[in-house]
Amino acid sequence: MQKRNRVTLLITSPEKLGMISTVTNLLLDHKANIVHLDQHTTDPQDGIIFMRVEFEAVDTELQKLEEDLHVLSREHALDFQLSSQEKRKRMAIFVSKSDHCLLELIWRWKSNEIPVDIPLVISNHDDLREVAESHGIPYYHIPLSKERKDEAEQKALELLKGKVDFIVLARYMQILSPNFISKFPNQIINIHHSFLPAFVGANPYVRAFNRGVKLIGATAHYVTNDLDEGPIIEQDVQRINHRYSADGLKIAGRHVEKRVLAEAVSLHAEDKVLVHGNKTIVFK
Amino acid sequence: MQKRNRVTLLITSPEKLGMISTVTNLLLDHKANIVHLDQHTTDPQDGIIFMRVEFEAVDTELQKLEEDLHVLSREHALDFQLSSQEKRKRMAIFVSKSDHCLLELIWRWKSNEIPVDIPLVISNHDDLREVAESHGIPYYHIPLSKERKDEAEQKALELLKGKVDFIVLARYMQILSPNFISKFPNQIINIHHSFLPAFVGANPYVRAFNRGVKLIGATAHYVTNDLDEGPIIEQDVQRINHRYSADGLKIAGRHVEKRVLAEAVSLHAEDKVLVHGNKTIVFK
Amino acid sequence: MQKRNRVTLLITSPEKLGMISTVTNLLLDHKANIVHLDQHTTDPQDGIIFMRVEFEAVDTELQKLEEDLHVLSREHALDFQLSSQEKRKRMAIFVSKSDHCLLELIWRWKSNEIPVDIPLVISNHDDLREVAESHGIPYYHIPLSKERKDEAEQKALELLKGKVDFIVLARYMQILSPNFISKFPNQIINIHHSFLPAFVGANPYVRAFNRGVKLIGATAHYVTNDLDEGPIIEQDVQRINHRYSADGLKIAGRHVEKRVLAEAVSLHAEDKVLVHGNKTIVFK
Amino acid sequence: MQKRNRVTLLITSPEKLGMISTVTNLLLDHKANIVHLDQHTTDPQDGIIFMRVEFEAVDTELQKLEEDLHVLSREHALDFQLSSQEKRKRMAIFVSKSDHCLLELIWRWKSNEIPVDIPLVISNHDDLREVAESHGIPYYHIPLSKERKDEAEQKALELLKGKVDFIVLARYMQILSPNFISKFPNQIINIHHSFLPAFVGANPYVRAFNRGVKLIGATAHYVTNDLDEGPIIEQDVQRINHRYSADGLKIAGRHVEKRVLAEAVSLHAEDKVLVHGNKTIVFK
Known part of the structure; x- marks a missing residue:
């Protein structure tokens, strides 16, 4: 054959x-x-x-x-x-302290749902080292300080050099510089909470709670220099009610975040997303 | 018995x-x-x-x-x-030119899904007269001009006086004055489109199209003096894709608008909504 | 131009x-x-x-x-x-006594959402005559008796002859004969309730209520000789809870039925459905 | 304080x-x-x-x-x-070879979303030992043969005795005996796939694929002696299309299964479910 x-x-x-x-x-x-x-x-x-x-x-x-x-x-x-498809895409994952998105990505990867290799996880904290290493993925802790952010990004770029095709920010709580982003145009995927209506700025979950929203959502998008304004890959929502505390909203938010991010990563890994200006064409 | x-x-x-x-x-x-x-x-x-x-x-x-x-x-x-429940609530409907929300309300009312009486429909246009009158509902056309808005509102208030318990803005494209709103505190229900992220200002569907959003939504809320910022009663979304034109988005928007508004009206009519500050407690 | x-x-x-x-x-x-x-x-x-x-x-x-x-x-x-698209498809609608599906189809047709002509409505009852005629659609009442079902179908076929491209059963509560169906292969669209799990036979809503299901659904499909087993065009569900009575389930069922049927009709009218054996390929 | x-x-x-x-x-x-x-x-x-x-x-x-x-x-x-709530419920998990439900439960448990203790995992296979033990949960492998099923169940009952309040079948592919079930009335939660329409019997995903369904679902329920017919706790669906292979349906099925099971376990753990005959009242 x-x-x-x-x-x-x-x-x-x-x-x-x-x-x-x-x-x-x-x-x-x-x-x-x-x-x-x-x-x-x-x-x-x-x-x-x-x-x-x-x-x-x-x-x-x-x-x-x-x-x-x-x-x-x-x-x-x-x-x-x-x-x-013989040559799998290589995906780096950036994390901070939350593990829900990282674990969902690892599980889908191990279940052969996301056809990629994961050469490394990079974090500004050491918290998730065990999660990555227990699945055989090298973990690099690059501490960040405001003064020496450039240096940290430089370090990350060296680790990534020639090794990865795209990057997933799996609840990575730092803003990447235009210089860094320019090295991976439309190749960095981010996830962030979304609300109807939008709550721009600090403490969105608390403000969504105070407003009594009935749906919370998440948006996965490519990273551009306009914070959280890049081309949208995937979105979804989850229904909530008045019994959810602000903390309960955060928990519901985690569930929809991990689902939407993993779905967006699948679409990207399977070359189903074309970017045009600030929007995407997704053939699914 | x-x-x-x-x-x-x-x-x-x-x-x-x-x-x-x-x-x-x-x-x-x-x-x-x-x-x-x-x-x-x-x-x-x-x-x-x-x-x-x-x-x-x-x-x-x-x-x-x-x-x-x-x-x-x-x-x-x-x-x-x-x-x-022996004494049904009396509901006025305000419309402009779009009929989708009005027709959905009338259909649910005739199907005994929304337990109210509808003593009148008020509009700043004459377009939907037949829709209302063919179902036996009196229709009042109150033309609006910027200069004489007060007068028009005064006319509406006279028509409503002692006759209605709450008002539904079924795609009524005018902003009510604080004076008018104060006569019906938490008794005016409005529907408006919602997006993830939000597109504040003019032409939201065109801008949502340009951004390539994957979900469009609708929010039903009580009217307060903060435009579209009142307590949320109900929300929902509809999935769309790149094949939808800006007009296609508007059509999809109509479907979710009429569904969400009718649901909110049901909840209000059945006394399932309590308002507290700028949020609602909905017991459904 | x-x-x-x-x-x-x-x-x-x-x-x-x-x-x-x-x-x-x-x-x-x-x-x-x-x-x-x-x-x-x-x-x-x-x-x-x-x-x-x-x-x-x-x-x-x-x-x-x-x-x-x-x-x-x-x-x-x-x-x-x-x-x-210059030559719009011609759609006949068959109804019995329920109006929700008929009204949704008429509204979407009048709003130019469903690009068809509607030359006639046929019914085994006279109840919905006014609905059709008030929108300028001829209405034919063909009473049905078990003994003379063939005759009634023959009458319908004569009315349809050369006049329609496809038929929508908008809550038409009669079973069509194989002979009738053979005249419109994959050109008759039906809607029926669906549950998880399925409740085959009489009184599905009562049995779904007794089982305490959390979702009710609807399936639009092409009619074949296997009752309710033809190729599926579209499906959707609606969340319910223990507060819904058996009647409440029926109301929720109506909402999802009319939405799913209208969506399936749109897809068919826009030539987005290909049938292959007992399944469909839907390009949406 | x-x-x-x-x-x-x-x-x-x-x-x-x-x-x-x-x-x-x-x-x-x-x-x-x-x-x-x-x-x-x-x-x-x-x-x-x-x-x-x-x-x-x-x-x-x-x-x-x-x-x-x-x-x-x-x-x-x-x-x-x-x-x-000072006394957390004790939950045993039964698994076979699939890890998706187990991992989701463990993650939500470690994230303090499901307020339980997990004294043990029991399996008829040894495959998931590492998953359980790496999270500090004792794992018991009880091989099963048709002839000695009673013996295996007896072994499980001894392990559980006095140690657990309820049991979750997280894709446990064995049928429990009426004797076993009688020890935990309305305290055993199972998850199984659900389709509209239902496909009873073997290979449901292949048959759902052959029928071209547009939604696949999952139902979490309490285990009774009627296989997969016990009181329903939670249900949900996921939209699919013709591009999904039969394997793709299984993957989509896993996502909805783990979500629905984890939600049902939360509801049970938080005492939000009352069982009445073959239905549940869920206060969420």
């Missing part, structure tokens, strides 16, 4: 008549057997085309396909990303 | 040892047969007690019970509200 | 390398500008390919495209369906 | 005028400061009264209160249960 390799091609291209034919013909030339194809156009006149093609590469020489895609890219000013 | 009348008693009282005994003993003295009792204390030391008691008044003389409740009220500085 | 016509092409085909290229090339030859393309393969080796392509037909001659698709169909043993 | 102890009283009683007064007066006599009271009557004429009272026992002598409750119980043929 021939070995089958599942490959994902993501394309972002200016709208152009025949673009889908062009891409699928190229794939056919390379003997790619398409399993799923999703395509979306923002505007059929002068919009942007988003495509996700998942194919089986039986006799496909991926390197040659990639070369042809580069030619296509130059010709049509399109962006593409080719990812083979 | 004796006639059975279902009555609801709502109580808001400072925390005090024995308060529930006091109330249930009084009800027993008046031969009230308790069917449901919900009680919540914000803090057992010096908090507030909220109670909702639904009872069957077989041999209960409600007027005498009410007199005794007034005595209790003075003694313990508590607030109470006694509502007999 | 040129007139733009949005057209949808649905394809079900045996798996074959290059099939997507073949289809998109054909569309390109006919100057079809693809806006959305969704494709799914059940198995990349010997499965079935499902495709939905939505395109703008600016200079496309649809009749010629259709001819070429017929050639393709014979060549590759594939099924296709070509639907132009 | 006085030490405050939170105590929960559950009561199931035949309907009787004044019952709530009787109970709350007794509590007042014992200086119990009521924080929450929920009460529900199935029928105000000759139904059953369910009450949950949570109170602060500052100067309350619980033993004396219990004696008085026993008197009350004999007098009115009522059942009661008095649980002090």
